[in-house]
Amino acid sequence: MAFGARARLINPRLGTYFSIFAALYTALFLLVLIFEQLKFDESFLRIAFLAGPIVIYAAIGLCVGTNDILCYFAAGRRVPAAYTGLLLGASALGGTFIVAGTGAFFFSGFDAVILLMGTLTGFVIMAIGLAPFYRKFGAFTVPSYLGRRFESRGLRVITAGIAAVPMLLVLSAELRIGGHVAQRLVGGSANNLVFLLALTIAISTAAGGKRSFTWTGVAQSIALFLAVLGVATTISVMVTSLPIPQLANGPMVRGMVRNEVNEGLQLIKVWPMAFQLPPEGFSALTKPYTQPFGSIGPLAFIIGVFAIATGVSTAPWLLPRVAATPGVYEARKSIGWATVFSGLALLTISSAAIFLRDFTLDAVMSERLGPLPQWLHNAAAHHIVTFDQAATRLGFAGLKFDRDGVLFALPLLVDLPSAFSYLLLAGAVAAALVTASATTVSLAAVLGEDVIQGMSWEPPTTQSRVWIVRGFIVVVAFCGAMLCVTAPSDPLRLVLWALSLTGASLFPVMVLSIWWKRLTVGGAIVGVISGFVAGAFAIMMGEMGTLSTPGAIAGILGLPVSFALAIGTSLMRPEVSRHTVEMVRDIRVPGGEIIYDREMQRLQLRKHSRT
Template sequence: MPFSHRTGYVNPRLGTYFGIFMSAFVALTLLVLILEGLGVSDSTLRLAMFLGPIAFYAIIGLAAYSSEPIDYFAAGRRVPAFYTGLVLAQTALGATGLVALTGAFFLIGFDALCIVIGGLAGFVVMAVLLAPFFRKFGAFTVPSYLGKRFESRALRLVAGGILAVPMLLVMAAELRIGAHAAVWFYPMPSGLAVMLLVTVIVLTLAAGGMRSFAWSSSAQSIAALIALLVPIAIVGVIVTNLPLPQLSSGPVLRMMGRAEAAQGLPIILPPALAFDMPGEGLAPIAKRYSDAFGSVGPLAFVIIILTLLSGIASAPWLLPRVAGTPGVYEARKSLGWATFLFGIAMLTIASVAIFMRDYLTDLVTAVGQVRFPEWFDALRERGILSVAGDGRPTLSSFNVSRDDVLLSLPIAAEMPAALVYLAAGGVVAAALATAGAVALALGNILAEDIVYGLSWSPARTGPRLIVSRLALGTAAAVAGLIALAAPTDPLKLVLWAVALTGASTFPVLVLSIWWKRLNAFGAVAGMATGFGVTVLAIIAGEAGLTGTDSALAAAIGLPAGAVATIAVALATPGPQKTLLELVRDIRVPGGEILYDREMRHQRRKKAQRT
């Protein structure tokens, strides 16, 4: 069976362009290393490593200016599978995943694998159940797809309003983590750092929309990967003589496990629904690294995997990315790249946690009097690390800041300051990429599904793009205000967001493709029920009424949304024959993009009326 035809030609010089970017980025880092060796002031080094990459991203975004809707909303449908997969892998959990998960691995060990497994499973489910069919339909946003799939303007508006909430939570989390990394460059107020990131996002993306985002976020994702892989590879060579820490961290973990047993770190047996994920600020090393189910109970482990699976598979800031690929085959291929690159990143942050924990283990297992090295005092002066008690320190007496473990490893390895700033710049790049992805998706929803949501006929190009650019700026500004006004743990914000997305959207999206009987009434009921029940479960969990963590809210909301979707659909009249034919067309990979065909028909009708 033939796959859908390519809608545009991929630029054959893309590899050259991004090769030039990587060369410039590496050259900047090497130049800063040379300047550091020559004794140039630290403030100059910070300025170069902070503003230099941001200037690269802004130039790429501005150079991708677009004046056509297909370019602004779908990057002309010419983004290759690798670049789409690269950005999907980076923006799934974003800087929050890189930073907070590294600290979680460091503090609670393998219990943090529930989030990693959930993310990988989410990409697999997206590739099998959703992405190829969403690409065949070709809608620019998830609400646009749902509205047109069920011929319901009300559903389109409801979906837009519901999905705005988790997207704002993700943006607020990313802006807070990005601001935290920016403070490593300059001791500026966090509010100023947040607004600076918001300004960079708007300036980078407003010119070309999805086209600007496709190429600027690819550069940001490359920079984030380089910043993540280079320092840990150097540490791997120092500790194990191998530059592959993902493979060489095993022997280090075995030796560290024996030291943890000698230090008396406890083996914890928590309740089945326990979910004691480390929060912001200083926290003790809770348990042995390799012991499973110490901070996260077995049932909670499964629930978080299912929550991440459903939330990432149906995420409205991830799924529309596949609409920019040249065809259905490339959409499937992009999810393969996303799964591979996401797995590499997660293996790397686990290695960072192991090596950083090994450095601390070496201190407490040394023979004779414990003498803290200079790097330890430097981290303690920054408030990243503290020691409880006055006697000989043990592993359990260390308190470490979860969100600073990733950036502390280059300091512990006594690397040049330029590599510390490289790691911090990678976190900023990841935050810009993820926050930009969500801001653009939310801006498109506000413009296409809220402002113009009562009409299927596409608006005139000029006003349509102006409204979209204003909506992008509005979404980024509101998220910045939320990040300042509601200082909640970024990791918790992301877990709430994926719980809300999975409970409200995942059942409806899957059934809209695989169950022809589903109608608009069932879709509205399912989204509203899943969202409402999950919100109530989050509030009850935060208030301590349920005795379970609020991150487990989707355990109630997801089945409630699925049951409501099916029950209401069966209790109301079935869909029309035209909608049944639409479902059949969605399932066939060959043929014209359905959304583009419908918009062309709408423009033709409008021309006939005028």
């Protein structure tokens, strides 16, 4: 009976719908490929690859618009685990980890595994310690969960204000990376393209909230994986004759490391707290690919993995996604799928970095004869690499690659048609859109539910509740674009700041709220505020150079402060109400009613009885 009831909740045609989207996207690529061979205008083909997917995303979002509360804020709690996992994996990576992460693997080699380990560890923590219990509670936002868990309106509003900061940082980073990628695709002003992407987010998500974002985001995630896996597999077949790029690069690495040392890349020793992931812009290769701790010190590596993991596990733009699954079991499964998809994407971009490393080594080999490879000149024309084009011999120091352009050098290595480059650029834009949409919808829900309505438990009317958040989606998208244009910063650094602040402020209180019954509302408030303040202060000191911990990961130093003060404050007044203890016990039981829905129904009945 349970299986039958669950099956009726899920639309059985979802696979068909998204197969149609994948077929449309593939058809667009094939048409552009054909038109390219027929010598059509290149600018028209580039615009088609940007505008075509955007129109499809907007159409999907508008077609699933709704005014139903449960659908608007939790996609009706009927999203299958695989689709939720796909969306979680893509939203956790975004355009920043896909584009800038490829550059990090190219320049830092082994040390960039910090991105892979941090993300996957974060999903493991989420699956074991947070997601099932958050799904049982069923709150639409993290501040709503904490407010109802401790019966505190003040905690709800404070958490909303604090959670808004990392979400704005992520939104700005994704719009910036998306604008620069779109500029590579169609040219023009990056700032104008940033506002175009913000408008796309508003149109595709405002009509249906989480429901529109869910199905638009799944389509964008499919576009991302089709692009990255398709191009990487094609390169792998042409270079190694194997169609599995994640495994085909092993033999390449063994010979590459020895030759890199012979050609001038010597082992580098850094101090244990060094954190030198490549910055935005052009840089030269300085260390062998497989050397560990050549750009990130061992202590900084451990702290960085912990910062990314805690940030991912409690990210207020990721964790509420599990509330859209049909049940606790599906919530656990969705995190497993998220781990698979995010790991696959990160392994693929690391393979792409190895392919480019191998071609770069071939270009600088001292015994190489003849002119420089043509792919170098093509990459220079696309502003991916700079070098002295009059030289006949190059060393690693003479080649400088754009960190955010490394991924897009792949099709140039084996002289693939330009359609492959357009496909890869469109996939990167889709990656930026999915994470930017996730933060926009989540932040709008926080502002509408936890700030505007935060000091009252009385649920407003359905129409006003939906329209308030709908308006905030437009406002948040525009504010994110303005922040991106007026205060441009390195997207990778912004995301690392956001994850560190999230881990410092939200992770301790979220974990204690589930696993420690004696946590009081005062302890929760002190823990959230102290973690955020200490993390922000540590980031500022790290960026100024007055703190030994690098600023990119220094924010996580607020986590032990938050834990200590939350526990200490709670022990000072250990009284906990019977209702709170029963709620914690209820959260830990997988079956039964959804706690948040039950509480909202009771409030609605009270309101109805008074009127």
